[in-house]
Amino acid sequence: MALSRLHTPCMEPKSLSSRPAAPLPSSASRVPRVQLSRRVLPCRVLCSVAPNQVESPGAQSTVADAPKKRECFGVFCTTYDLKAEEKTKSWKSLINIAVSGAAGMISNHLLFKLASGEVFGPDQPIALKLLGSERSFQALEGVAMELEDSLYPLLREVRIGMDPYEVFQDAEWALLIGAKPRGPGMERAALLDINGQIFAEQGRVLNAVASRNVKVIVVGNPCNTNALICLKNAPNIPAKNFHALTRLDENRAKCQLALKAGVFYDKVSNMTIWGNHSTTQVPDFLNAKINGLPVKEVITDTKWLEEEFTERVQKRGGVLIQKWGRSSAASTAVSIVDAIRSLVTPTPKGDWFSSGVYTNGNPYGIAEDIVFSMPCVSKGDGDYELAKDVIIDDFLRTRLKRTEAELLAEKRCVAHLTGEGNAYCDLPEDTMLPGEQ
Ligand SMILES: NC(=O)c1ccc[n+]([C@@H]2O[C@H](COP(=O)([O-])OP(=O)(O)OC[C@H]3O[C@@H](n4cnc5c(N)ncnc54)[C@H](O)[C@@H]3O)[C@@H](O)[C@H]2O)c1
Numbered sequence: 001m002a003l004s005r006l007h008t009p010c011m012e013p014k015s016l017s018s019r020p021a022a023p024l025p026s027s028a029s030r031v032p033r034v035q036l037s038r039r040v041l042p043c044r045v046l047c048s049v050a051p052n053q054v055e056s057p058g059a060q061s062t063v064a065d066a067p068k069k070r071e072c073f074g075v076f077c078t079t080y081d082l083k084a085e086e087k088t089k090s091w092k093s094l095i096n097i098a099v100s101g102a103a104g105m106i107s108n109h110l111l112f113k114l115a116s117g118e119v120f121g122p123d124q125p126i127a128l129k130l131l132g133s134e135r136s137f138q139a140l141e142g143v144a145m146e147l148e149d150s151l152y153p154l155l156r157e158v159r160i161g162m163d164p165y166e167v168f169q170d171a172e173w174a175l176l177i178g179a180k181p182r183g184p185g186m187e188r189a190a191l192l193d194i195n196g197q198i199f200a201e202q203g204r205v206l207n208a209v210a211s212r213n214v215k216v217i218v219v220g221n222p223c224n225t226n227a228l229i230c231l232k233n234a235p236n237i238p239a240k241n242f243h244a245l246t247r248l249d250e251n252r253a254k255c256q257l258a259l260k261a262g263v264f265y266d267k268v269s270n271m272t273i274w275g276n277h278s279t280t281q282v283p284d285f286l287n288a289k290i291n292g293l294p295v296k297e298v299i300t301d302t303k304w305l306e307e308e309f310t311e312r313v314q315k316r317g318g319v320l321i322q323k324w325g326r327s328s329a330a331s332t333a334v335s336i337v338d339a340i341r342s343l344v345t346p347t348p349k350g351d352w353f354s355s356g357v358y359t360n361g362n363p364y365g366i367a368e369d370i371v372f373s374m375p376c377v378s379k380g381d382g383d384y385e386l387a388k389d390v391i392i393d394d395f396l397r398t399r400l401k402r403t404e405a406e407l408l409a410e411k412r413c414v415a416h417l418t419g420e421g422n423a424y425c426d427l428p429e430d431t432m433l434p435g436e437q
Pocket residue numbers: 100101102103104105106107131132133135136177178179180181198218219220221223244245246247248249277327328329332433435
């Protein structure tokens with residue numbers, strides 16, 4: 001099924017939107033708010049399509065056959081009345097963002113942030129392609145209705161579906177959140193297998209239909225090994241384009257250091273989470289800085305740094321579940337936003353961010369061919385390089401080895417899903433995900 005293309009609502013010249021729109025670039029402000037107004041006329045009835053309009057397949061349908069069409073959702077099927085000249089002045093080209101697990105708790109925060117413009121910018125229209133499962137499909141319709149009702153000027157298309165081949169078509173960003181949670185008594189090996197199968201399939205689909213330069217952020221757990229499985233099943237997409245989300249751990253670590261030092265958290269920089277998004281992860285206080293100074297010069301309580309700080313970060317998710325009764329969804333969504341923004345905006349000079357990335361010639365002595373969280377810098381073009389000037393002492397090295405051993409064992413455990421032979425599961429210990437008790 002073809003995707004609907006950029007289409008702008010057919011609307012009245014004056015904005016009737018009651019909620020504040022994201023600020024416009026100066027060129028856009030010269031254009032009457034016609035593009036941003038959300039007073040949408042029922043175009044299939046009232047509007048003829050001018051030659052300079054781009055229309056969606058859905059827009060060509062008549063009122064009578066409209067209910068049969070599923071290329072777009074509700075109001076997003078409407079044809080927009082946009083002059084080509086205005087389009088080039090004020091809008092960047094539409095980007096396609098695919099999100100799996102879109103009816104889940106994390107997505108319920110994330111989608112609204114994406115649509116508001118706070119992730120890709122106030123002049124960047126987006127299309128959201130939402131993947132759900134059979135069980136979650138009704139809920140997904142509810143999510144799409146809430147997106148409709150939010151009247152976001154930058155949200156030009158919403159499409160929902162259960163077929164990843166349709167949903168991932170031409171995706172430029174794929175945010176892979178949907179996964180099964182570890183049930184009571186379930187071994188980590190079983191979770192690796194169940195979720196690994198999801199990510200093997202999604203890797204194959206991305207390989208077949210997504211943009212060749214799609215950026216993939218794997219959130220569903222165990223996210224490092226899921227990302228490895230995904231990239232191994234997508235040989236035509238650069239392995240460098242795949243990330244496992246460790247940004248929530250980075251944000252938690254920054255917060256704990258700020259609390260201990262009595263400073264606001266924007267004073268903490270160069271925070272690396274090394275390794276696996278599990279309780280073996282290594283929050284690095286050796287290279288982190290507070291007010292530009294090494295953390296160890298500002299926080300002299302070494303015992304706290306070596307023991308309490310690390311454990312607090314590793315177990316923060318579990319403590320939160322005890323208090324809140326559910327896992328962290330809002331702060332995870334915020335950290336996905338941070339992770340994307342770190343790739344699409346230049347990293348501040350001298351700083352870096354953490355991301356679980358494919359090890360292929362890393363300078364830190366980490367085993368190759370796994371997805372390991374490391375310090376990265378970006379020019380803001382969606383790509384990244386590994387950070388230089390990183391110190392690794394014996395204490396840090398010992399911890400890196402432990403999380404590396406866990407990831408190598410996870411890799412052996414999913415060999416049947418990465419095309420590397422028979423799986424052999426010898427996980428060093430049944431480590432937990434950060435949110436597990
Ligand atoms: N990496 C991180 O920092 C981090 C942090 C928090 C949570 N997580 C993980 O994110 C995942 C989602 O968390 P949540 O709180 O949103 O869970 P949730 O249960 O609220 O939502 C998951 C959604 O995914 C759907 N789903 C399941 N399998 C799917 C599939 N194959 N295709 C599409 N959709 C599918 C489910 O129906 C559900 O709607 C979990 O694996 C969780 O462990 C990761």
